[in-house]
Amino acid sequence: MTHIPSLTLSNGTSIPQLGFGVFQIPPDDTRQAVLTALESGYRHIDTAEMYGNEKEVGTAVRESGLARGDVFVTSKLNNGYHAHDAALTAFARSLDDLGFSYLDLFLIHWPLPGIGDFTETWHALEEIYASGRAKAIGVSNFNPHHLERLAQTSSTVPAVNQIEIHPYLTQDDVRAYDTAHGIATEAWSPIAQGKVLADPVITSIGERLGRTPAQVTLRWHIQRGDIVFPKSVTPARVAENFRIFDFDLTPDDMAAITALDRGERTGPDPDTFNWVPDD
16 A cells, blocks of 8 residues: 655644545545545545535445544535534534544635635634544635734634645745645645646656656645645546655656646636525
């Protein structure tokens, strides 16, 4: 079994640097996809209430035969529940849907700048953390000015900031802020929903190393220090994405991939995104 490197979060919690994401995986496909990932060696699953597949993630973890403590599971607060009491209720619902007594990591999914004040939401997460029902708490899609706002109202620094990162959106400014403040950076959409896989810089590196473009891109994330969780429902692709620890990119490779940055998002801009689900 390949050893997955782990990073230590600011509160001492250990998190596997490679995980498996279930964003956009339909509930009917999620159980088998997660089982396949766990059988392939993944020990970190990233879900969210917004994805609609927490129940299936929990079922797969239980059916895997692995001890609960051997699988790091993250979920996120849905956008309609930022009020303090609503956040507590939503967290309890996520635990119930997953069938767990605790989460390893719980995140505010989006800052929603035009809807309420996320600092109230953060205080609810602090209470959840103090209760022991989440081993660590953090945020997702927060820019430095959002994080500064939290710092003004709370002494609890997010353990993690999960943001969109890929070679076309390197997010060096956000990553630098996170590093300076002891916040681990997680990368969602790590291959830009496949857009980077035909890039000649990445394909040429892959050809030289005998690796796929996806493996090259994921290795770039790992060597940068990002926590990354690709997703796929294809077993061969799930296994392929796991095989990124037996080769290295050179400093020139790393620089060439980083130089592809063009500020191109595949998802919403956190400074303008204010969507909430219909109840």
